[in-house]
Amino acid sequence: MAKQSQTVEAFNRIMGELKNKIYKPIYFLTGDEPYFIDKIAEYIEHNVLSDSDKAFNQTVVYGRDTTVNDVINAARRFPMMSNYQVLIVKEAQNIKNLSDLEIYLKTPLESTILVVCHKLSSDGKKPSSKLSGVIKLAKQKGVAFESKKFYDYQIPDWIIGYLSSKGLKIDPVAANLLAEFVGNDLSRIAKELDKLIITLPPETKQVQPVDIERNIGVSRDFNRFELTKALGEANFARAYKIADHFAKNPNANPFVLTITAIYQYFVKILKYHLLPDKNKSSVAKALGVHEFFVSEYERAAKRYPAGRCVSIIHLLSDYDMRSKGVNNSSTDHGELLKELIYLIVFGR
Structure with a gap:
């Protein structure tokens, strides 16, 4: 399994x-991956105060309905008959002049646990430079957490880690299939995995592709992952069969999405050719794949020389x-897909 991302390490x-x-x-939670922001806020909301203390000492507000002065x-109120008061601000990205929160963060109350959920759009944008002072003070006085969106290649490893925390292993093929x-x-x-866990027999220790197919609905035989694998093996009959299934189920x-998956696959094969270090761990890191799949790219590279990969990438375009x-x-x-598969395997 690849090294955990900084986001996961900080979250843990x-x-x-x-x-x-x-x-x-102070917990200033920002970023374009809402999952970790929500999990931290939910834990604080449900676990810090007892049910009896929540009535007087826990407040949840939303950015559209409040101001930074509110x-x-x-936050400056003292708790009533409790060690803490919890103030959770959701959708804080909708609060005007949020940078004014610096006024409070210079001398925050130790009895207040202020949670600010500041979510960003999923376009890779950073928090506004106007919030740099807020973030700096949050780091000094408490927690400033940036929840970064995962790249597609990071998802299977996250699935493996999530199930590991639940006492389950998962076949790398199954993890890629789900992703x-x-x-x-x-x-x-996470919701799909939680539903899957409930349906598994109690003695189950490892999730297999058949479990994904049976409980989540994705076919373990007819999917983009299996299509690229068949192309990598130059298995025309298998690839054509999958393409025919896709043609009958276009929605x-x-x-x-199919042509994007094929493009990404052959770009990785081309990258493999250009790598000076063919050590398995180095290849896995460079290609952004689990080490389990490195041998697949090694074999595919023998079937598709670098020049052929370039031609296929142009063909895909x-x-x-x-x-x-x-x-x-x-x-x-x-x-078109059937034509494309024929040309990839046999050439023009």
Whole structure:
């Protein structure tokens, strides 16, 4: 398994402190991956105060319905018959002049646990420079956590780690299958995994592809992961069979996602050719894949020399344009995919 991302390491550290009842006066949670932000806020909301204390000492507000002055005034209140008051600000990105929170963070109350959930759009943007002072003070006085969106290649390892925390192992193929089906929405993946765990027999210790197929609905035989694997093996019959299934089920298998998966696969094969260090761990890191799959790329590279990979990448670009109507007035996506597979395996 690849090294945990900095986001996961920081998240685990924060959750470890919370479970040990080590509380900070400020948790400024920002970033474009909402899953970790929500999990920290939910834990604080449900576990710091007893049910009897929550009535007087826990407040949840939303950015659209409050101002920064309201937040500051609420944070300055003292708890009633409790060691702490909890103030959770959700959707704080909608608060105007949030940078004014610096006024409070210079001297925060130790009896207030202020949680600010400041979510960013999923376009890689950083928090506004106007918030640099808030973030700096949050680091000094408590916690400033940046929850970064995962790259697609990081998702299978996250799935492995999530199930490991539940006492389960998962076949790397099954992890990739789930990631390919669900995408990189961690909240959705966690929900699917939680549902899967409930359906597994009590004695189950390892999740297999058949479990994913049976309980989540993705086919272990007809998916983009299996298609690229068949292409890597130059197994035309297998690849064509999958393409035919895709052609018959276009809504579940959009051409644009399929051609993107094939493109990414051959880019990785090309990268493999260019790597000076072919050590398994080095290759896995460079390609962004689990070490389990390195041998697959090694074999594919023997079948597809670097020059051939370049030609295929150009071919994919051509068929992407054809799928959008350029130099193509009648061939549907299913037939285009079948043509493409033939040309990849056998050449023009």
